[in-house]
Amino acid sequence: MRSFAFWSLVVALLTYMTLPTIVVLMTSVNPTEILAFPPQGVSFDWYAKAVTYPDFQVAFRNGLIVTACASTLALIVGSAFAWLIHHYEFRGRGLLEGVLWSPLIIPHFTLGFGFLLLGGAFRLQQGYVMIVLAHMVLVMPFVTRAVHVSLGNIDPALARAAANLGASPFQVLTRITLPLVVPGMAGGWLIAAVLSLTEFTASLYVTGSRTQTLPVAMYNYIREYADPTVSAVSALLIIATTLIMLVADRTIGLRRVLAIDTH
Amino acid sequence: MTATPTQEASRPITSQEAGSAVDIVRVRKDFGSAVGVADVSLTIRKGEFVTLLGPSGCGKSTLLGMIAGFVTPTAGKIVVDGADITDLEPYRRDIGMVFQSYALFPHMNVHDNIAFGLKMRKLPAAQIEAEVRRAISMMKLDGFENRRVRQLSGGQQQRVALARAIVIRPKVLLLDEPLSALDKNLRAQMQVELSELHRKTGLTTIFVTHDQGEALSLSDRIVVMNKGSVQQVAAPVELYRRPANGFVASFIGEINALPPGRCEVKDGTASLVLPGIGPLAFPATPAAGFAPGRQVRAFLRPEHVRPASAGEAGPNIVTGTVEAHIYQGSHTITRVVVEGIGLIETRVTGADIVASAPVGTPLALAFDLGEAVLLDAGE
Numbered sequence: 068m069r070s071f072a073f074w075s076l077v078v079a080l081l082t083y084m085t086l087p088t089i090v091v092l093m094t095s096v097n098p099t100e101i102l103a104f105p106p107q108g109v110s111f112d113w114y115a116k117a118v119t120y121p122d123f124q125v126a127f128r129n130g131l132i133v134t135a136c137a138s139t140l141a142l143i144v145g146s147a148f149a150w151l152i153h154h155y156e157f158r159g160r161g162l163l164e165g166v167l168w169s170p171l172i173i174p175h176f177t178l179g180f181g182f183l184l185l186g187g188a189f190r191l192q193q194g195y196v197m198i199v200l201a202h203m204v205l206v207m208p209f210v211t212r213a214v215h216v217s218l219g220n221i222d223p224a225l226a227r228a229a230a231n232l233g234a235s236p237f238q239v240l241t242r243i244t245l246p247l248v249v250p251g252m253a254g255g256w257l258i259a260a261v262l263s264l265t266e267f268t269a270s271l272y273v274t275g276s277r278t279q280t281l282p283v284a285m286y287n288y289i290r291e292y293a294d295p296t297v298s299a300v301s302a303l304l305i306i307a308t309t310l311i312m313l314v315a316d317r318t319i320g321l322r323r324v325l326a327i328d329t330h
Numbered sequence: 331m332t333a334t335p336t337q338e339a340s341r342p343i344t345s346q347e348a349g350s351a352v353d354i355v356r357v358r359k360d361f362g363s364a365v366g367v368a369d370v371s372l373t374i375r376k377g378e379f380v381t382l383l384g385p386s387g388c389g390k391s392t393l394l395g396m397i398a399g400f401v402t403p404t405a406g407k408i409v410v411d412g413a414d415i416t417d418l419e420p421y422r423r424d425i426g427m428v429f430q431s432y433a434l435f436p437h438m439n440v441h442d443n444i445a446f447g448l449k450m451r452k453l454p455a456a457q458i459e460a461e462v463r464r465a466i467s468m469m470k471l472d473g474f475e476n477r478r479v480r481q482l483s484g485g486q487q488q489r490v491a492l493a494r495a496i497v498i499r500p501k502v503l504l505l506d507e508p509l510s511a512l513d514k515n516l517r518a519q520m521q522v523e524l525s526e527l528h529r530k531t532g533l534t535t536i537f538v539t540h541d542q543g544e545a546l547s548l549s550d551r552i553v554v555m556n557k558g559s560v561q562q563v564a565a566p567v568e569l570y571r572r573p574a575n576g577f578v579a580s581f582i583g584e585i586n587a588l589p590p591g592r593c594e595v596k597d598g599t600a601s602l603v604l605p606g607i608g609p610l611a612f613p614a615t616p617a618a619g620f621a622p623g624r625q626v627r628a629f630l631r632p633e634h635v636r637p638a639s640a641g642e643a644g645p646n647i648v649t650g651t652v653e654a655h656i657y658q659g660s661h662t663i664t665r666v667v668v669e670g671i672g673l674i675e676t677r678v679t680g681a682d683i684v685a686s687a688p689v690g691t692p693l694a695l696a697f698d699l700g701e702a703v704l705l706d707a708g709e
Contacts, residue, residue: 243435
């Protein structure tokens with residue numbers, strides 16, 4: 068009886084969490100031009116339209132450029148901050164950490180709006196530079212955290228052992244510390260990339276019609292057409308992201324480096 | 331006259347001795363207002379195996395850290411092979427170290443771990459290979475070269491850590507509680523291997539432990555530390571037989587502390603007069619430090635207290651009540667409460683005493699006072 072109640076609860080929770088996604092995925096195979104649920108048949112025509120529609124193609128390319136730049140910059144800056152926070156006690160360290168975490172608390176629309184206003188002031192509005200800067204701020208907490216956790220997982224005796232064996236501080240960094248945080252950096256970069264690729268709220272403010280990213284393009288599309296193409300794009304995005312995450316978990320032990328799995 | 335270890339150990343320690351490998355000269359380390367290590371001076375000879383022994387927080391690890399260069403002394407200097415290294419960075423010291431956690435590099439295999447120090451020294455590749463091969467065979471790690479260190483057992487990791495430290499031919503080898511992570515059987519085996527390694531390499535070795543058993547079995551000399559200060563420096567046998575103070579006496583092995591008393595000679599018999607108990611007789615040769623009129627505390631090992639045989643009487647026999655038997659296989663420790671003295675432990679071979687002197691019954695004990703350690707009563 069107890070186990071029946073337990074499993075009911077689990078199933079209810081899983082359903083609640085996945086139902087919206089499942090609905091979208093199911094509408095993507097609807098053969099007619101309406102977003103009907105439940106679908107009235109199975110067709111993959113909308114997938115063909117999704118990958119050939121010019122706006123989506125451009126937006127996907129824009130998204131990749133923004134994601135690659137923003138995640139990589141966030142990785143460099145975030146790793147440096149993580150290293151600083153990990154290694155040094157200094158005045159204002161708490162404040163620095165707070166600022167690094169702030170994008171988790173501050174609404175994305177506020178950040179997007181802020182960057183839009185700043186962009187106006189610096190004549191950068193709706194260009195790639197502005198979008199990359201905005202995304203970089205949004206994903207920074209995740210990269211910093213991933214690298215910080217990786218640094219914390221390194222036995223401090225390793226650096227001393229290396230020094231004892233004759234490694235200078237620079238050699239300790241390049242031969243011991245860096246190789247051991249690379250998985251964490253890669254994991255942080257991936258999380259950042261996925262977040263950046265699918266970010267919508269802030270992107271809505273900082274992108275223009277030529278620079279719109281995929282989620283913004285999807286939003287603009289659905290304002291005009293209510294056909295299942297957007298569902299198909301969603302499905303493709305989910306599949307691609309899942310595949311990347313699975314591969315990452317296999318190769319770098321994503322769960323371990325992100326401290327989701329402590330084994 | 332040849333120097334026996336005991337005499338060697340009791341030699342006065344002077345700084346800057348010729349042939350010394352390590353000179354620690356009035357080294358001090360303060361942590362804020364707390365003293366970590368208080369003005370320690372110590373000279374370690376070339377090839378010697380010296381153990382820093384003491385409870386946790388006694389300063390032994392801090393002292394080791396200062397020799398390795400990870401801890402900066404507040405005052406004093408450290409000289410290795412005649413060169414003052416007090417202000418030298420750790421990576422320029424040529425001192426090998428085995429860490430408590432082994433600190434093997436997890437992203438390298440066994441071979442690369444061992445080769446690391448040689449690569450840092452920029453030796454030619456062929457020489458690195460030869461040296462690594464030698465260290466691998468010395469530590470019996472043949473066939474494990476390409477293993478990841480995570481795949482190794484505790485004992486194997488320990489041997490990699492040792493190989494990695496000795497392959498650089500360090501001036502001194504530091505061992506920071508290297509056996510504490512191993513289970514009991516492996517610990518005994520590694521003790522033997524450590525001893526063998528020291529004999530083969532002749533490396534000056536400084537070993538840190540809180541385990542008196544390891545210290546006694548491995549060391550040429552033991553430095554007993556407590557609260558940042560050196561309590562006694564002596565060879566194991568000397569330390570066990572002649573502890574310099576109450577701390578050393580009770581830290582090394584088990585020992586019974588008798589209440590303060592006075593040394594006296596009456597009718598040609600040397601005795602220890604305990605208030606409320608009366609005189610306990612010394613044998614013909616009294617314990618070292620016996621001087622008529624001296625106020626002392628006598629310390630007596632459990633093996634020097636034996637149950638008196640039936641009808642045995644004499645001036646060194648006291649009677650108490652059996653409180654407990656602690657059976658330990660080859661022998662039994664029996665705890666006896668003696669009025670006026672307190673708790674006395676006696677160590678008897680076998681388990682017969684458990685039946686012959688049940689808990690709660692009286693038991694007469696004979697004190698072998700000739701083996702007692704006499705310390706000033708103020709201790």
